[in-house]
Amino acid sequence: MADVARAAGVSMATTSRALNDQPGVAPATRERVLEVARQHAYVVSPAASTLSGGATRRIAVVVPHLSRWFFGEVLEGIDATLRGAGYDLMLYRVGEGADRDSFFELLPARRKVDGVLVVGIPASEAEQERLTTMGVQIVAAGGQVAPYPTVSIDDHGAGRQAVNHLVNLGHRRIAMIDAIDPNASHWPVAGRALAFTEAREERDLDPDPELFQRVPWSARHGAEAMAALLALDEPPTAVLAHSDELAIGALHTIRRAGLDTPRDISVVGIDDHPLSEELDLTTVRQDVREQGRLAARMLLDGLAGLDQAPWTVLPTRLVIRGTTGRPRQG
Amino acid sequence: MADVARAAGVSMATTSRALNDQPGVAPATRERVLEVARQHAYVVSPAASTLSGGATRRIAVVVPHLSRWFFGEVLEGIDATLRGAGYDLMLYRVGEGADRDSFFELLPARRKVDGVLVVGIPASEAEQERLTTMGVQIVAAGGQVAPYPTVSIDDHGAGRQAVNHLVNLGHRRIAMIDAIDPNASHWPVAGRALAFTEAREERDLDPDPELFQRVPWSARHGAEAMAALLALDEPPTAVLAHSDELAIGALHTIRRAGLDTPRDISVVGIDDHPLSEELDLTTVRQDVREQGRLAARMLLDGLAGLDQAPWTVLPTRLVIRGTTGRPRQG
Numbered sequence A, B: 001m002a003d004v005a006r007a008a009g010v011s012m013a014t015t016s017r018a019l020n021d022q023p024g025v026a027p028a029t030r031e032r033v034l035e036v037a038r039q040h041a042y043v044v045s046p047a048a049s050t051l052s053g054g055a056t057r058r059i060a061v062v063v064p065h066l067s068r069w070f071f072g073e074v075l076e077g078i079d080a081t082l083r084g085a086g087y088d089l090m091l092y093r094v095g096e097g098a099d100r101d102s103f104f105e106l107l108p109a110r111r112k113v114d115g116v117l118v119v120g121i122p123a124s125e126a127e128q129e130r131l132t133t134m135g136v137q138i139v140a141a142g143g144q145v146a147p148y149p150t151v152s153i154d155d156h157g158a159g160r161q162a163v164n165h166l167v168n169l170g171h172r173r174i175a176m177i178d179a180i181d182p183n184a185s186h187w188p189v190a191g192r193a194l195a196f197t198e199a200r201e202e203r204d205l206d207p208d209p210e211l212f213q214r215v216p217w218s219a220r221h222g223a224e225a226m227a228a229l230l231a232l233d234e235p236p237t238a239v240l241a242h243s244d245e246l247a248i249g250a251l252h253t254i255r256r257a258g259l260d261t262p263r264d265i266s267v268v269g270i271d272d273h274p275l276s277e278e279l280d281l282t283t284v285r286q287d288v289r290e291q292g293r294l295a296a297r298m299l300l301d302g303l304a305g306l307d308q309a310p311w312t313v314l315p316t317r318l319v320i321r322g323t324t325g326r327p328r329q330g
Helices: A002-008 A012-019 A027-039 A046-051 A069-084 A098-109 A125-133 A155-168 A191-202 A219-230 A244-256 A288-303 B002-008 B012-019 B027-039 B046-051 B069-084 B098-109 B125-133 B155-168 B191-202 B219-230 B244-256 B288-303
Strands: A058-063 A088-093 A115-119 A137-141 A150-153 A174-180 A212-216 A238-241 A266-271 A282-285 A311-314 A317-319 B058-063 B088-093 B115-119 B137-141 B150-153 B174-180 B212-216 B238-241 B266-271 B282-285 B311-314 B317-319
Touching: A002 A012, A002 A027, A012 A027, A058 A069, A069 A088, A069 A115, A069 A288, A069 B069, A069 B088, A088 B069, A098 A125, A115 A288, A125 A137, A137 A288, A150 A155, A150 A288, A155 A174, A155 A191, A155 A238, A155 A266, A155 A282, A155 A317, A174 A191, A174 A219, A174 A244, A191 A212, A212 A219, A219 A238, A219 A244, A238 A244, A244 A266, A288 A311, B002 B012, B002 B027, B012 B027, B058 B069, B069 B088, B069 B115, B069 B288, B098 B125, B115 B288, B125 B137, B137 B288, B150 B155, B150 B288, B155 B174, B155 B191, B155 B238, B155 B266, B155 B282, B155 B317, B174 B191, B174 B219, B174 B244, B191 B212, B212 B219, B219 B238, B219 B244, B238 B244, B244 B266, B288 B311
Parallel strands: A058 A088, A058 A115, A115 A137, A137 A150, A150 A311, A174 A212, A174 A238, A238 A266, A266 A282, B058 B088, B058 B115, B115 B137, B137 B150, B150 B311, B174 B212, B174 B238, B238 B266, B266 B282
Antiparallel strands: A088 B088, A282 A317, B282 B317
């Protein structure tokens, strides 16, 4: 900290106040101190930080969305575990761009939290390195292929369960409605889509590229993608949707077109959204709340110096309801 | 603070650390200090707190649920406004009972936040008084009849819009599926249900008490209530659901029974849930995100010493889609 104070040309007390986000520092001075700290990659040793009273008993939870079922559900699990351990939850909705840069730059420098739980978005290597250098622990939930401890489902396996169900019913002309998320655009691997494209080769499915639709994540886009599939010369006999919300949109298009599931077309989703049971949607169930609980537990274990599992993968299972069946005999 | 230190038999420094939730205090000592502070109704003047560096730039957001659409959506609005103003969001999921008592007792005593935003649950008068005594500002969103500044819709008006739509189509045997929330059981007024019972009298509707179903809040319970209505000697020709999620459950029961909306029965919800458009559900739309934004703005204005509106009521509007129509001619 002395180096930072010297380089910024201010007292140690001012530097400490600026880094700890306390009042009594002019905004321009605060920014200068933070900038110098960033340049110096100001390191706080966790031990020194605890000795100097630096443990905040706060965990930052970083999410790309708040209004989708998945994120609310994972927050329920995280909240229950953190509260049980006497930690407070600081919530950060971080999209792409400036928001995100600002989050990963300023949070650790200001020592606002002891740990970071990243949900549903991958942190880049640079971001991860920054947090590690600052002595801030990081755990991920709901994603995968992260270079830090992670709790997730096997997205590839979930996709495979869904497509296998359709193939085993006798479907060969199968479509997928895949989703892209503009708030997590550099997500490295799309496991569910990969399972679909692999199954097309391995299980001798119709390779027509028009059967693979990729749309922004929403029920409305699911409905539009389904309309595009129904406008093909030969529509698919079955559809795998990236998530239940997309599948619910697709079901509506099917009904609006006067068609029936599963008589005319089968639909399977992934998630087991709370409305899926009422809509009788066949899906692959994941336990999202448990992912939140386990990820929070993993982070607290790390803060306590206990061994952490590097990657916990929760099982998914096919839930067969009323939207899937054998294809109609031509 | 000197009184608290004297009564607890500890130093001022220890008292300060205990109240500010900093380390270096034995758990038993901390509890004793907090207990004494509670007994003394330890008052922090906001001005003194700021002078002594006490402004935390943190806001507590208190919700009874995280995994429901409404609460995620309101959090989106709150988050955007707080982040824009440089405040951090501390999230507390608080149900009934011990959780809740602990929240309202400990949070202000520990000076963790500058203000509290209560979403979708009423704070009791005792709880509100406690926060006020501690110098913590409080604002409510998504509720009403609160004794502090509040942003909400007019629940009674929304219910009236929904039931009027059914009456104006010619329905007279109208049912309501009302929802109770175990996490907010002492909610004082059920505006939507009140609008329904008033309309029954004023607009000459069938007063059969079996047409009023009250169930726990979920799509599944909406489906079950609808089944109970279909099992009456004379089922209703139209149903008003307390929320879209209950309406979606009801729609599924109707479809499963081989009936059709609106030919056999009309259904109207309240909310405009993101899936409602895809399910073609007639509903009364509320702007939930805007309620979050305005409530956060109101709280920040209060902290800045600006005038606050005591109660902001956002408009709702009927969105007519495919699940409502004229009753079948006998």
